[in-house]
Amino acid sequence: MGVVVVQLGQGGNQMGYALFRCLASASNSFPDQFFRSSDKKGKTKARAVIIDMEPKVIHGIIGRAKSAPAQINRAVWTYDARGVVTGDSGSGNNWARGYYDHGPYNLNSMLKAVRAEVEQCDVFGGFIILQSMAGGTGAGLGAYLVEALKDEFPSSFILCYCIWPYESGEVIVQNYNVLLTLSHLQSFADGIIILQNEQLSIICRMLLSIQRPSFDDLNELAVQGLGCILLPSYWRAIETSSRPVSRAASKGDSESKLSNDNSGQSRVRILSDLLASLCFHPGYKVLTLRFTPQVPAQSLAFTNFTWDAQLKYLRQMFITGAHKELEMDWNIQLPRSAVHNNKQAMLSPTVPYLVNRSVASLLILRGNESEYVDVSGFADDRLYPIWQVDPLSVASSSSMYGQYELAACLISNCQSSVLPASRALTKGYKMLASRAYLHQYFEHGMEHASFDSAFASVEDIVCRYSTL
Ligand SMILES: Nc1nc2c(ncn2[C@@H]2O[C@H](COP(=O)(O)OP(=O)(O)OP(=O)(O)O)[C@@H](O)[C@H]2O)c(=O)[nH]1
Ligand SMILES: [Mg+2]
Known part of the structure; x- marks a missing residue:
């Protein structure tokens, strides 16, 4: 049984790298659900497709996997270069650019890389998608790709692992982006695990004694839980x-x-x-x-x-x-x-x-x-x-x-995960009422109605959970 991990954007790729390291180092042998031996040289490859519209982060994690691999009995793993899809420039935190431009433009190359990895599985167990919800690529292109995967592999499971931004706001339009992403994933994914950067950072500072946690620290902490679930039990x-x-x-x-x-x-x-x-x-x-x-x-x-x-x-x-x-x-x-x-x-x-x-x-x-x-x-x-x-x-x-x-x-x-969603709704509606930054989304073909329906769908989610 093989599971294909799709790493999207900066957060998704960095988190994905941390996940493979965790899966490799927490067991005595490479778990075959997530790693495969490539034919001639017998090198172990991650069952991954790595996508970002700017190449920097991807080059970074490929280099790190090569130079500081998690070793098991002196064996090492790497990413397969055939699973890389990248472009010249990122989506600049613009969800619409990821969804309406980069998504359709790169669809064929993304599906080609995904199909190649799926074909390497004797039994295919589904997709794990890693993405952040606040940027343009992981969130916008990610939402587009999840829809496309559901269409192309209708009977396969899709579990999304989503990074929720610091609520103090690193990205000015993050509330728009998280709401648009959540509403799309609610329709096309089978499960959505939310990971709040704020909570990870507090645990790092208060419990792990890391005074100024880096993204690497947050990722290492976050993947401990996911690895605990994914390894054989x-x-x-x-x-x-x-x-x-x-x-x-x-x-x-x-x-x-x-x-x-x-x-x-x-x-x-x-x-x-x-x-x-x-x-x-x-x-x-x-x-x-x-x-x-x-x-x-x-x-x-x-x-x-x-x-x-x-x-x-x-x-x-x-x-x-x-x-x-x-x-x-x-x-x-x-x-x-x-x-x-x-x-x-x-x-x-x-x-x-x-x-x-x-x-x-x-x-x-x-x-x-x-x-x-x-x-x-x-x-x-x-x-x-x-x-x-x-x-x-x-x-x-x-x-x-x-x-x-x-x-x-x-x-x-x-x-517990719908509390941040309801706070994002409050802030998102405020920005929408003042039409803040909407022109950036409209430039890429998005319409006002898409905001309305996405916000309404997240309101439904919040309402369903709060009346449990
Ligand atoms: N936990 C964690 N969060 C990250 C990491 N990198 C970025 N983020 C968060 O992700 C959000 C920004 O999204 P990115 O992943 O950088 O955006 P992107 O998908 O690359 O999209 P564009 O850069 O707009 O093309 C912010 O909320 C960051 O805090 C990471 O390695 N770990
Ligand atoms: Mg980026």
Whole structure:
């Protein structure tokens, strides 16, 4: 099974490079879902297509992959030069330029590179798209390419991994760009993981003791969670008093014969199982990652981790919607009744809590004894809407994850990612009302109606999640 990673624009390419490094260095051998041996010389290549409209960043990551490769038993990996699509100049943070100009102009070369990489997979498992939402290429051309991929490969899964900009605003038109991108991805992608630069930066500063985090620092942190999900893991049961065995665990017995390994456990299929357990409802596709432990690399060897403590942190982060272990509100507890909803909590002064509700969650545990840890706290009915009958899936692997003796990642289809979307809407509507910078978009053939429909679609997303 092979997954093709499409890296787009500066953020997408730099993040993609960090992801391949993480996948290569966290296992004993190159995971064949993400790497392939090229024929004659037996060199290992990333299963990647790398696209940017200016060549600088692409040259940078190709050079870094060659000069500072993640080594496994002295083996190295590189990018395949045939998977590169680039141009002369970027999109200048103009979403319309990426979507209406660069997208159609480069479509054939992008699809050619994608088809060539897909053909290298014995079984093709889908696409992971890496992009930032605030610029012109990753966001605009990225939205165009995702539509084209859905058209060209209609039965393949598409999981987008999207960088949300600092909300203080690095790019003046970033609110337009994130809203346009999110609305397009909602229509054409199967799952959208949002990664907030702001949150990554706070974790780097407060928990990892990096005073001025660079993009490399943010990327390295961000891909830890994604790598934890993507490396091989196996379905396990949940076993709580109210739900004896999860759907995911029993599913493996009947359906996943192909993916079973020698131990008889059922292996999680990337991306089909992941998306089927999290994004089964087309109205809810926005995902959030939470990863623990969050400690500086140099402290890992001197810290004793226990499952009990780590899962307590992770569960409280989940309940409160927090992204970091520090300064989390431990006073927020689950309401007594499962029928409680957040809307009631907002309206009633006697209900002091607002919990982060989730449509579904997938918990991945890595490390010794991970098959036996009690995870019932994540299956609590009060964390999910009442119509959800089987919201939690759990997978594990007893192997160590890179330097982590134990690691846990929760990927949830929950309310916490829509808060930044609703703030972007407020700011975006303000700019739209004053017609700020619209001429830059109209120059490339975009119409006012496209803004209206994109904003309305994001409003729908926010509304659906906030009434969970
Ligand atoms: N986390 C992270 N964010 C990045 C990185 N590079 C850029 N960004 C963010 O991405 C946004 C800008 O988008 P870019 O990816 O630079 O834009 P692009 O896709 O190359 O598009 P154009 O340059 O307009 O053609 C800003 O919000 C940056 O903070 C990176 O390596 N990591
Ligand atoms: Mg760029």
